[in-house]
Amino acid sequence: MLEIRGLHKQYGKQIALNGLDLVVSRGETLVIMGPSGCGKSTTIRCINRLSEPDSGEILVDGQSILGFTGRDLREFRRSVGFVFQQFNLISRLSVIDNVMFHLVLAGLPKDEANHRAKMALDKVGLLHHGHKQPANLSGGEQQRVGIARALASSPSLMLWDEPTASLDPILVGEVLEVMEELVRTTQTTMVIVTHEASFAQKVAHKIALMDKGVVVEEGPPRLIFENPQSDIGRKYQRLIAS
């Protein structure tokens, strides 16, 4: 479903991606792990074109998405859900509006959008918080709104960029629970960037370890954590063992 070939990205002199290759099958959950600054966010942003790669190729369902512009690009982005580390909610809109406004702007009638938004909020356990302002919610709840927002447009691919990294440790659990539930109950293809090794072990079909802008090792969690081939892999192995 998703195929990345030879992706390069450079910020000035700083090389973020250095010929990255990655393949994800339909319905698969891929977890990307790696040290800070190795290019995880860049990778995942390139997939929905929040960042523009300098060279390389990204194919989704066999179609190159790097040539998309205007309407095509927006159409494509709507089919991809993105969950941000900082939640990125629209602070002036209420919870329900945050979840439905993009549906309305995409042309959906308001009640239809409202209905879908409520369903999405229900899935993350926030059905009754729709009238609130994001600022009045806890971090975990805010991230769940972010997840609901991504879910509302029924994406076929969901991208997660360290969704729990900026949460209080006690709030991390509720978000991981929602994520686990989603992976279990939907067929959506997921690309998740996270440092939560045990979570990865539990939900990932495949884990990709990144370092210095390339994938250094990839495979099913068991293989990666039990018999790591790379330095990064061995570090994670020790982490899980402890």
Next chain:
Amino acid sequence: MLHFFRDGFYRDFTVLMLVTIAIGAVFSSGLAWAVDSHFGDSINQMIGDNGEYDVILHVREEAKEAALRELQRLTEHQFPKASMNETLTIAGQSNLFFGFPDEYKTQEVLGGLTGIFNGIPGLNGYTVILEPSILIRGVHPSVRSELQDRFQAISGVKFAFMDGLNMLVLLDSMEVSRTVSDQVKQILAEYQILELRFPMGFEVDTQQISDHVLDLVSVEVNAQHISNVSSAEYGEDLDAFLKTLVEMRNFLLSYASKVRIQADPGVHLVVGEQIVVQGMGDVLPVVGDEFATGQVVVEVLSVQGDQAEGMIIKGSIVDATSVLEQAGFRMRSSGDVSDLVGTVELENEQYRLAYTINESLRLLHELDELAMEATLAVDNADAILDTFQEALMQLEVLQVQIRQLNEGIAQGGGQSASEQLLLTLLLNGLMKNLAQGALPGQGEGSIDSLENLDVESMRLSLTNMAEQIGNVQEIDIRGIIDQIKHVRDSLPRLDDEEIGRSIRLINTYLGGQVIPGERVQLLVHQGTIDDKVLEPKIRDALDNPYVNIYETSVGMVNPDARSELFRVLKEIRATIAGMLAIGFVMGTLILDYATVFSTLKWVRTNKKVPRNKLVKLLNPVIVFGGVVGMISLALVYVFSGAEIPFVNLGVISGLGFIMGALIVIFAEKFSPIHTNEIMAGQSLGLSDVQIMREIVIPVSRPGLLNLLNRWKQRF
């Protein structure tokens, strides 16, 4: 960058620009107009409505009350029902407004304003604001009456009158002002004054010169009429000043040390040459050395044979008490001493003057004492005269007694003849001795001559003398002495170098000026003067290469005071509008456009690095901001009717560009944007215009952009 506008935001942006420009123009011109009309009202209030007042009298503040009283008196006695008002006092000067009743607005009254107002205490002058009228400044005396007649013949003109050097043409109504003014200008244009100026030092007989060139000029300028109108009535102040300068120079020249140079045989001195002498210092000039302090440099002013005169231009001999005679050496322009030229005699005029004054002071002291002594002497002489007169009287008595005795003896009286003879001889001898004793050596008849001595007239002349001495004593010699001392003390304490420099300066200035009498004025009626052609011909004809010619008008039409004020006001309004336009555009750039610029800048950072070097270098967002600023400011400026003096539209456009570009550079400071939210919008498949309308603008600073967005915003 442009793709950002492509999916619809260009419409919002265009509307924003149009609305900004429209509001900006209305705002700037409106506010400026309000200011304008406020001041306009004040002016009307101040100087009254048209025609209410005719003259503003400028009076020293402290004399204001007295002036008002005098005006009141004038009103009561000469101009009943005249109007009067007192307005602003500025910088110690009060302005009193005076309006004549209509029946007094006649040529006779108005032509004699100076006479009417010269009794006003503290008057510093007046301004005629008679309306409706046309003011012609500096009307040449030679054409005054001619112009007056011609102006009065124009329809719509009541009459014309002179006020000082200016002529006022009084109109029937404001409406004819334009047409009459045009005709007046036309008439004035027919006349020209052709002025021939001679530089300093030329003694000019104006009559002779004009006779000489009149025909030539007449042919050259093809004039209908031409006449000599040379007069000294022009520029009296300048003339006086120049005269003073000449006097000053002469004084300085006579006060400066006298320098006489006796050239050695074979040496040829020239005017302007500089000569070094030892002066009051100890250093003798030595060939090859440089000028040393204490030495004196002399400039040669005139040469006659081997004698020359000069002036000290460097150094000073003010301390010298006697004439100096020293060897003089040429001085090269490089400043070092060259060959010996002769003997230089330097005489300190200042010392001589001071010496003379001191001597006079001494003389006065002496005179004072002399007068006192003389009084004493006269008194003594008087006393002696008294004694002498008494003695003389007694002598007379004695003489009579002797004569009687003598006669008695002669008639006999029992004495013998020989006795008688002896007695007579004795008496005669006595008489003789007596007379001789009184005035020795006078011989016979001495007593008679003694008697002839006119004691009374002697006394009279003594009295006269006493009176004269008294007069001398009455003179306040002390006072004179004090005065002379004062003069001595207040003599300029200038050294020779300073005097030399001053004289040179005055000469330089006078060189470029013309002093009275050294110009000839010709009035040209309906001719065309081309001074480029005329000047060489006149120089030829007069055989004088220094004469310059100038062409001046016989008078200048001036806008009247009120229109002048309103013109200034209009200028101020245009300036205010310009400032407001700049302020307004700056405001909208900060409040509205900065938001757009910040977003554009952020969007650009996520793009691939552009390959085009030019685009890489010239940040397109900055260029865009500059263009937006330029268009906004230029249009607001033009539409608001703004006009800042000395600033053209190009400058304004440039300023707009710079403002726009600067706002782009500091856009995030003025209008921070929430990039997280924009990123979320992008990830949710929102178009750029939707991101602007729903995410960026609603939380931007309140402004036009924000306001206009309300109609488009859905959430």
